[in-house]
Amino acid sequence: MILKIIRWLFGYIIFKTDAKNSRLFLNLISKSKIKIWEINKINEILYAKVNSSEYNHLFFLTRQNNIKLHVIQKIGLPFFYLKNKNRKGVILGIILFFLIIKILSLFIWKINITGIKNLDKNKILEASKLNGIFKGQFKKSIDAQIAGQNIMNKIPGIAWISVNLEGCVANISIKEQIDKPEVENNSEPQNIIAACDAQIFRMETFSGTPVVSAGDTVLKNQILVSKFIEGKDGNMNETCAKANVWAKVQDEIFFSEKFEKIITLRTGISKKIFKFNFWGKNFNINFWQKSDENWEKETRENNVNFFGIKIPTGIITEEFFETKKIKIIKTKQELIEETKTKAYDILKEKNLDITKCTEQISETKNGVNFKLKFEYLKNIAVPERK
Numbered sequence: 001m002i003l004k005i006i007r008w009l010f011g012y013i014i015f016k017t018d019a020k021n022s023r024l025f026l027n028l029i030s031k032s033k034i035k036i037w038e039i040n041k042i043n044e045i046l047y048a049k050v051n052s053s054e055y056n057h058l059f060f061l062t063r064q065n066n067i068k069l070h071v072i073q074k075i076g077l078p079f080f081y082l083k084n085k086n087r088k089g090v091i092l093g094i095i096l097f098f099l100i101i102k103i104l105s106l107f108i109w110k111i112n113i114t115g116i117k118n119l120d121k122n123k124i125l126e127a128s129k130l131n132g133i134f135k136g137q138f139k140k141s142i143d144a145q146i147a148g149q150n151i152m153n154k155i156p157g158i159a160w161i162s163v164n165l166e167g168c169v170a171n172i173s174i175k176e177q178i179d180k181p182e183v184e185n186n187s188e189p190q191n192i193i194a195a196c197d198a199q200i201f202r203m204e205t206f207s208g209t210p211v212v213s214a215g216d217t218v219l220k221n222q223i224l225v226s227k228f229i230e231g232k233d234g235n236m237n238e239t240c241a242k243a244n245v246w247a248k249v250q251d252e253i254f255f256s257e258k259f260e261k262i263i264t265l266r267t268g269i270s271k272k273i274f275k276f277n278f279w280g281k282n283f284n285i286n287f288w289q290k291s292d293e294n295w296e297k298e299t300r301e302n303n304v305n306f307f308g309i310k311i312p313t314g315i316i317t318e319e320f321f322e323t324k325k326i327k328i329i330k331t332k333q334e335l336i337e338e339t340k341t342k343a344y345d346i347l348k349e350k351n352l353d354i355t356k357c358t359e360q361i362s363e364t365k366n367g368v369n370f371k372l373k374f375e376y377l378k379n380i381a382v383p384e385r386k
Contacts, residue, residue, distance in 0.1 A: 011052035011076025019046040021067050028065060034058050052078060108137045108170050115174040119157055124172065127154045133163065133170050148172075189238035191384040192225035194218045198247035198380050208241025218247070224381060245381040248355060251374060253346055255339040258367035259332075262325050264294065269322040277301065277316050285315075295320040332368055336361055339370035352376040 017025060019041050029036060034057060036048045050058055052074070062069055084090045111133065113124055128134065131147040131154075148163040151172075160175040192208065199217045203210060208225040212218055225241040274285040300317045330338075340359070347354070356375040361368065 007051070008076050011074070011078040012049050013052055013055045013071055014047070014049050014073045014075065015055070015069050015071050016045050016047050017062070017067060017069050019044045022046050024065060025062065025067055028061055028067075029058075032057070032061055034061075047072070052076065105168060106139055107168065108133065108139060108142070108165070109135055109168040111135065111170045111172065113172045113174065116176065118176060119155065119174070123155060124151065124174070127151045128170075128172065130154070133172075139165055142170075188240060189227045190240055191223045191227045192241045192243050192245070192381045193384045194220055194222045194224055194245070194247075195380040195382045196220050196249060196378075198249045198378070200224075201246045201248050201377055203246070204244040206242040207239050208243065210243070218380075223384070241383075243381050244379050246377050247380045248375050249378045249380070251376070253343045253372045253374075255342055255370045256364075256367060257330075257335045257339050257370075259329055259335065260366075261328050261330065263328055264323045264325050266296065267322045267324055271295075271320045271322075273318040273320070275316040275318065276314075278313050282316060294323045294325070296323055297321075332363060335368040336370065339368060340372075343370060343372040347372065347374060352378075 022041070025046070034050065034054050036050045036058075039046065039048045041047075055071075059069055081091075111125065111128065113121055116124065125134075128147070128151060131150045132142050133147055142165065144163040144165060148161045151163075152158045152161045157177050158174055159177040162171075162173040164171045164173075197217075197219050200212060200214050202214050203212075203224075205225055207229075208227055209229050210224070211226050212222075212224055218224065224245050225243045227238050227241045228236045229239055231237045275282040276285055298319045298321070300319075302314045302317075347357075352374075354374055354376045358373045360371040360373065363369075
């Protein structure tokens with residue numbers, strides 16, 4: 001990219017010559033150390049490009065060896081200037097354009113905030129503004145490191161923050177703090193109770209007195225491990241009961257699907273709306289209006305990248321795809337496979353210690369019902385709250 005810009009600034013020439021003399025021509029180029037590029041042979045014609053400053057040398061060298069060169073096109077700033085040097089308005093307009101772009105590139109025109117889930121984006125933008133990061137701010141007046149530190153001090157819940165200036169964009173990356181889990185007060189006497197109805201599979205008691213055993217069926221909030229223990233003197237003392245009680249818990253996943261469904265498909269007809277984005281403000285280029293029919297929209301944005309400087313200006317393409325609703329009819333077997341796949345996908349996401357699974361399939365007048373019953377091991381031991 002940089003090489004293309006340099007060649008355009010100094011100018012280059014596209015030329016052609018008879019390919020019959022290509023061997024002699026290339027030998028002369030090699031000996032003279034003239035740089036040419038993009039050499040192509042099409043229908044016995046050899047095409048290539050050369051810097052404008054070396055073309056005269058190349059021309060006289062080939063002329064001495066009876067090789068004719070023909071200029072196809074002259075490209076670059078020097079030729080553009082020669083062509084338009086008497087058009088002062090064009091030259092002035094170009095100078096003003098680059099001058100305006102250069103001046104505008106010295107300011108911040110967009111702020112990106114990433115990494116937030118629970119924090120308020122508006123509060124972060126407000127804190128950023130108080131620390132000199134806002135749209136229209138002069139970039140050189142921003143101390144990114146100090147601004148980031150001040151924002152983190154201003155807003156609780158930020159564990160780490162990074163402020164980077166890239167072109168006309170201020171990128172603020174944030175990592176939120178993870179709340180520390182509450183530590184149970186282990187010194188206070190308490191029972192261990194059941195979190196739900198279940199059948200006990202195995203128990204691991206660390207302190208306290210078990211009042212149930214493996215194989216027993218228990219109800220929610222029933223005491224599993226008592227806080228009372230018998231001391232050496234025969235008296236009952238209180239302690240903080242601790243245990244893992246693994247039990248078989250039952251649950252189910254249910255899906256119902258109909259034989260007839262209405263789905264939305266694209267017809268193949270599409271329309272495009274082009275908008276010109278100028279520093280956050282959009283201006284329509286064409287004025288096609290979406291009808292009352294169903295349309296799906298896809299948006300693409302191409303911003304200007306001027307010599308590595310990202311400028312919030314460019315073309316926004318909104319493409320609308322016409323859709324229509326059609327009725328499809330599925331067989332019983334297709335619905336069974338569809339509901340079965342959905343149910344097992346959900347079960348896999350739960351990542352449980354499954355001990356048993358059973359399927360129940362029933363056909364109704366309109367479709368199919370699928371029920372997946374499963375049994376899994378769960379630690380149902382929870383401290384009793386007062």
